[in-house]
Amino acid sequence: MIHLLSQVFDTQFLASAVRMTTPILLAAMGGLLCSLSGTLNVALEGLMLMGAFGAVAGSFYTGSWLAGVGLAVLLGTLTSVLLSVTIIKYKANELVVGLAVNLAALGATTFMMRTLWQVKGSFIDPRIAPLPSWRLPLIHHAPVLGKVLSGHTPVVYASWAVVLIINYVIYHTAFGLRLRATGENARAAETLGVRTKKLQYVAFILSGALSGLAGAQLSLGLVTLFLINMTAGRGFVAMVAVILGQRLVAGVAGASLLFGLAEGLTMRLQGLRIPPQFVLMLPYLITIITMVLLRPRHPRPVLPEEARKAALEETP
Amino acid sequence: MRKVKSWKQVLAVQAASMISPVLAVLVSLLVGALIILAIGEDPVNAYYQMFRGAFGDVETFVSVLQRQVPLLLTGLGYAVAFQSGLIQLGGEGQLYIGAFAAALAGYLIPVPAWLHIPLALLIGALAGSLYSGIAGVLRTKYDVSEFLTTLMMTYIASFLTSWLVMYPFRERTATNPGLAAQTMRILDTAKLPRIWPGVDLHIGYLIGIAAAVLVWFFLFRTRTGYTFRMTGFNPYFAEYGGINRTRTIMIAMLLSGALSGLAGSIEVLGVHRRFVDQFSPGYGWDGLAAAILGGSQPLGTFVASFLFSALKTGALGMDRNTMVPFELRNVVQATIMFFVAANIFGSIGFRRSKRSAKAETKGVTKDDSSAVASV
Numbered sequence: 001m002i003h004l005l006s007q008v009f010d011t012q013f014l015a016s017a018v019r020m021t022t023p024i025l026l027a028a029m030g031g032l033l034c035s036l037s038g039t040l041n042v043a044l045e046g047l048m049l050m051g052a053f054g055a056v057a058g059s060f061y062t063g064s065w066l067a068g069v070g071l072a073v074l075l076g077t078l079t080s081v082l083l084s085v086t087i088i089k090y091k092a093n094e095l096v097v098g099l100a101v102n103l104a105a106l107g108a109t110t111f112m113m114r115t116l117w118q119v120k121g122s123f124i125d126p127r128i129a130p131l132p133s134w135r136l137p138l139i140h141h142a143p144v145l146g147k148v149l150s151g152h153t154p155v156v157y158a159s160w161a162v163v164l165i166i167n168y169v170i171y172h173t174a175f176g177l178r179l180r181a182t183g184e185n186a187r188a189a190e191t192l193g194v195r196t197k198k199l200q201y202v203a204f205i206l207s208g209a210l211s212g213l214a215g216a217q218l219s220l221g222l223v224t225l226f227l228i229n230m231t232a233g234r235g236f237v238a239m240v241a242v243i244l245g246q247r248l249v250a251g252v253a254g255a256s257l258l259f260g261l262a263e264g265l266t267m268r269l270q271g272l273r274i275p276p277q278f279v280l281m282l283p284y285l286i287t288i289i290t291m292v293l294l295r296p297r298h299p300r301p302v303l304p305e306e307a308r309k310a311a312l313e314e315t316p
Numbered sequence: 317m318r319k320v321k322s323w324k325q326v327l328a329v330q331a332a333s334m335i336s337p338v339l340a341v342l343v344s345l346l347v348g349a350l351i352i353l354a355i356g357e358d359p360v361n362a363y364y365q366m367f368r369g370a371f372g373d374v375e376t377f378v379s380v381l382q383r384q385v386p387l388l389l390t391g392l393g394y395a396v397a398f399q400s401g402l403i404q405l406g407g408e409g410q411l412y413i414g415a416f417a418a419a420l421a422g423y424l425i426p427v428p429a430w431l432h433i434p435l436a437l438l439i440g441a442l443a444g445s446l447y448s449g450i451a452g453v454l455r456t457k458y459d460v461s462e463f464l465t466t467l468m469m470t471y472i473a474s475f476l477t478s479w480l481v482m483y484p485f486r487e488r489t490a491t492n493p494g495l496a497a498q499t500m501r502i503l504d505t506a507k508l509p510r511i512w513p514g515v516d517l518h519i520g521y522l523i524g525i526a527a528a529v530l531v532w533f534f535l536f537r538t539r540t541g542y543t544f545r546m547t548g549f550n551p552y553f554a555e556y557g558g559i560n561r562t563r564t565i566m567i568a569m570l571l572s573g574a575l576s577g578l579a580g581s582i583e584v585l586g587v588h589r590r591f592v593d594q595f596s597p598g599y600g601w602d603g604l605a606a607a608i609l610g611g612s613q614p615l616g617t618f619v620a621s622f623l624f625s626a627l628k629t630g631a632l633g634m635d636r637n638t639m640v641p642f643e644l645r646n647v648v649q650a651t652i653m654f655f656v657a658a659n660i661f662g663s664i665g666f667r668r669s670k671r672s673a674k675a676e677t678k679g680v681t682k683d684d685s686s687a688v689a690s691v
Contacts, residue, residue: 086658095403095463096608096657103605104654107646114641115355236467243461277479284468291460 011147013268019152019222020267021260022159023048023231026214027238028256029159029166030207032249035242036170037203038183038196042098043083044211045235046105050075051215053109056128056226057116065129069155069216076212077205079105084204088197102235110228123226130224131155131216153221155213162210167249179203211235233284240287244294255290262286334616337609340655341623348648352640362640369633370626378517380622380629382587386411386596387621388524389579390603391610392531393572398612399535400568401548406451406466407576408600409473410444414577415584416477417443419591420485422502422584429505436506437523437581444577445570447473452569456562462569474594481593497593508586518586525618527575532614544568576600602628605653624649 027044034041041047054075059068083101086092110120117123131153140150170176181189182196190196218234219226237259244258245251262283269279349359370380390407397404418440425435451469454460478497487500508518535541546554547564555561579599588595602624609623610616631645 086654090658092658097654099405099604100608100650100653100657103601104647104650107643107648107650111351111641111643111647114643233467233471236464240464243464275479275483277475277482281472281475284471288454288460288465288468291465292454292458295458295460 011144013264014148015151016267017257017261017264018148019156019217019260020263021257022153022156022217022221023214023234024238024241024259024263025253025256026155026159026162026210026217027207027235028241028245028252029162029249030210030214031238031242032245032247032252033166033179033203034200034207035247036183037179037200038186039084039087039200039203040094040098041080041083041204041207042095042239043080043101043105043235044207044238045231045233046098046102047076047079047083047208047211048215048218048231048235049102049105049109049229050079051212052219052230053112053215053226054212055216055218055220056123057112059129059220060125060127063127063129065131065220068129068220069131069213072216073209073212076210076215077208080204080208080211083208084201088200088204106229109226113226113228121228124224128220128224131221153217155217155221158213159217163249163253170249175199214238237283237287240291244290255294258290259283259287334619337611337616337620337652337656340609340652343655344648344651347651348644351644351647355640357638357640362634362638362644365637366627366630366634368630369636370630372633374515376629376633378515380626381517381521383629384621384625385520385524385586386579386583386599387603387606387625388618389527389582390576390600391606391617391621392527392614393575393579394604394607395610395612395614395617396531396535396544396575397568397572398607399548400544400564401551402455402565402568402572403461403463404448404451404466404569404572405463405604406448406470406473406573406600407579407603408596408598409466409470410447410573410576411580411583411596411600412473412477413447413580414440414444415580415595416480416499416591417577418581419499419502419584422506423500423590426503427505432503432505433508433585436502436585437578440581440584441574441578444580445574448569448573448576449566452566455569456565470600477591478593481591485591487590499591501590502585506585507589508582518582520582520586523578523582527578528614528618531575535614540567576603579603602649605649608653609656 027048030047031041031044051072055068055072057068058071059065062068079101083097086097087094113119113123117125133151134154134157136146136150136157140146170179178189178194179199179202181192181194182199186196214234215231218230238256241252241255241259244255245253266279266282269282270276345363349363352359352362369376371377390411393407393410394404418436421436421439422432425432427435447469448466451462451465454465455462481499482497485499486495487498488495489500491501492498508520511517511519511522533541535545543554543559544564544567546557547559547561547568551561554564580596583595583599584591603621606620606624607617609620610618627645627649631642634640634644635642
């Protein structure tokens, strides 16, 4: 057992967990912004998929990973704009329209794959430029930390910066305060002159950009190809991370890391003599188990019996 | 309690609620035409080939009906859940679990046909039901949103059945020399018979129609069905009115899973005759689209499932005869869903009420379920 553990938990495992955390972390940060502004973004999955597609397309046609990342962010943002207009302007049901965007992203990416590259299932080409791996100065030569934290793609480092920036913006700026106020009580915020709808648009657009970036890490960072439905539920896992993190930046980042570790574990166990299906279902199982074990404790709702008694007492 | 409406009133309500979905379909087909133009093909010919691919002859029409069955049954499963205010999205996973159980029952239990078919269908439905019941328990006992658990469990079901069919239950006989990932063939007594001899349509279609009628009767004509819809409409009011919410949620989840499980069982007993790894081309997701387009109404779901099945079957024909790829159908279907959901055409049910909008601001909590209740 100890032998098995030491075989699994080494610096390589931790480094892959760090890589795997990034897509979930970026999408979860976007989801967090929406959630704080009082809206629900169910389409993280689809936005991420658009990003993954955009990254491969951009990188394939220009040969530059930077263009890939740019197109990923652009596609994620544009899709998110469409989504936010229907939700905020047309007051569509966030859940249904979000699910529709997920399906639309799946449909659009498979359709584009077929028309642009005449392939089904997956698109691999040597002309797709992957994200480079950058060494962090100083840390790279540190004994354990260097192997775990250095040598990742620029998107990984960007995701850490995003967490710090969002943490600062949400808790230390007027914008962050207004955003949280909108989520807490939109009407009260409006009476104080906060333009709540504008803030919700900003939250959606940022979540689209971040999810697009997450997709770029998926298709150009972890691998260098595009696969049908390659997000495989990570957008929904990111939603779980928002709930588990109790809508606190540090909490959401922690929850994302937990899911990243679960995915790293999956990668690691694939070499061992365990049926692959069991290994592949691990992230989803772990997600459900953590949802049960670490569920946020809501203030207990008033039970109907108590409410009835209270109502009876109030009536003269 | 609402007064029981007459047939005419029911039909009038149904007709009125169909205007928006019909517009959504037409506009989406138009969007599809623009996409076809954009890739340099002829939309008129593409749609003509699509129409011919679905309704060109008896054979294609029969395959439209054949494909409609799993969409209809999973769609009905979602309809029951949505009407009860549950965001149950695990139809695809429950379909796999049900299909696998039905396949086992189909080749392991040697009984006469009159008993074998209903038994295998029942076992499949029960398996799907128990699987969705897990999410029901997590929701009622631990207050974990069924929206995310059912999604996660869909992935798990796919991997789980894949393992079962590759290892313990793989067919390892001379009839499977390539060792394909499939179970043994079901016994002849478990095969679903055809409706008319000579036409390749099995009685699963009739089971689907019967299920739609029963679901409609249950939801709109029984006391328990009323309590379900009441819970979906306003869970707090329903509980205040003495409705046992836990019980309602559990039964709705079980029923929803049973319908999806039945969908999988019928696919196995009627079409594949065995469980084949990853056999479903997303029936559960197409069923979700059908339930949403159909406004979570049994009749609406029936019509929508027919439409999506025709779209899919027709798209195969279009793919064969033109340069427009089959995947156009995914885009059109998603666009339809998007238009219906986005309420661009002013449908009645989709605008979120003030109450649900307030509940949603709390993030993904169980209160969100009320938002979909009116779907």
